[in-house]
Amino acid sequence: MSSTTGIYLLAPEHAGPIQRLAADPRIAATTSIPHPYPEHGARHFVAQQLEDRAAGRAWVFAILDRAELVGVCGVEGLGAGESPELGYWIGAPFWGQGYATFALRMLLEFIFTNLRLDAVGARSLEANPASVRVLEKNGFRRIAVRPNTDPALHAVGEPVVHLRITRAEWQAHRDGPALAQLHPLLRQILDAELAAGNEIVETGGGWPDVDSIFVRLRDQFRTRPDPVPAELTYAELNDPHWWRAEYSSRSPRHVLAC
Numbered sequence: 001m002s003s004t005t006g007i008y009l010l011a012p013e014h015a016g017p018i019q020r021l022a023a024d025p026r027i028a029a030t031t032s033i034p035h036p037y038p039e040h041g042a043r044h045f046v047a048q049q050l051e052d053r054a055a056g057r058a059w060v061f062a063i064l065d066r067a068e069l070v071g072v073c074g075v076e077g078l079g080a081g082e083s084p085e086l087g088y089w090i091g092a093p094f095w096g097q098g099y100a101t102f103a104l105r106m107l108l109e110f111i112f113t114n115l116r117l118d119a120v121g122a123r124s125l126e127a128n129p130a131s132v133r134v135l136e137k138n139g140f141r142r143i144a145v146r147p148n149t150d151p152a153l154h155a156v157g158e159p160v161v162h163l164r165i166t167r168a169e170w171q172a173h174r175d176g177p178a179l180a181q182l183h184p185l186l187r188q189i190l191d192a193e194l195a196a197g198n199e200i201v202e203t204g205g206g207w208p209d210v211d212s213i214f215v216r217l218r219d220q221f222r223t224r225p226d227p228v229p230a231e232l233t234y235a236e237l238n239d240p241h242w243w244r245a246e247y248s249s250r251s252p253r254h255v256l257a258c
């Protein structure tokens with residue numbers, strides 16, 4: 001197992017800790033996970049998920065912190081005629097430490113960057129405000145509250161919040177804070193790049209200086225301002241561990257890289 005905290009493709013080695021954590025009645029209370037949890041429930045769950053992944057119906061991940069399994073998350077409903085939907089739970093001993101928020105952020109990156117889905121939905125009992133909060137913190141918006149019709153989830157008739165996020169909403173949520181502050185000359189180059197079909201893969205801030213903004217593009221620069229504005233520096237790093245080229249402003253130091 002890797003020691004880096006993140007989400008990892010579900011594998012048979014995860015069945016043991018899933019069996020222990022999913023047997024907690026607090027997990028069953030707000031999900032369709034049964035209680036009492038069957039004796040080999042986790043083994044069957046993992047086997048089913050591996051089958052679903054091979055068939056292109058679902059991608060499910062173990063959430064690991066320093067090699068310890070703290071929860072499970074994934075997207076299902078990827079088959080023809082189905083609607084993609086998130087699912088997730090965190091083991092009760094690990095609640096309230098930001099794991100679900102973090103895991104969903106990584107899962108959405110995978111859904112929109114790797115699977116290239118246009119949108120994904122989620123459902124949560126209204127009586128589960130922590131779950132709704134985690135979704136809204138990741139940019140989901142409420143679309144409806146409807147009575148539950150799924151007896152496996154909970155009592156029929158209980159209000160269920162339906163939420164959804166599109167690719168454009170996800171990008172705005174991920175990149176909005178950085179772009180709102182980006183140096184206007186870098187913003188001009190960025191806008192020209194986006195208009196030319198380039199794509200943002202990463203935004204961030206606080207590095208290399210505390211007031212820095214960082215934006216990285218997927219492809220090499222397609223539009224080259226000529227001359228480069230005097231307030232900006234253009235450099236070709238061609239470093240396989242960092243990036244190929246960058247425009248940067250000096251103070252504050254903002255970086256547009258590709």
Ligand SMILES: CC(C)(COP(=O)(O)OP(=O)(O)OC[C@H]1O[C@@H](n2cnc3c(N)ncnc32)[C@H](O)[C@@H]1OP(=O)(O)O)[C@@H](O)C(=O)NCCC(=O)NCCS
Nearest residue numbers: 030088089090095096097098099100101124129130131133
């Ligand atoms: C819901 C669940 C996934 C949350 O996981 P978590 O790792 O504890 O979540 P996080 O720590 O990332 O974030 C929880 C957020 O909800 C907030 N929250 C917790 N209890 C709350 C409550 N009663 N009312 C409102 N907000 C609440 C927290 O303050 C936090 O928000 P903040 O960061 O803005 O302060 C977890 O409790 C769980 O697995 N529950 C059982 C299974 C489940 O319900 N799965 C989801 C099915 S839709």
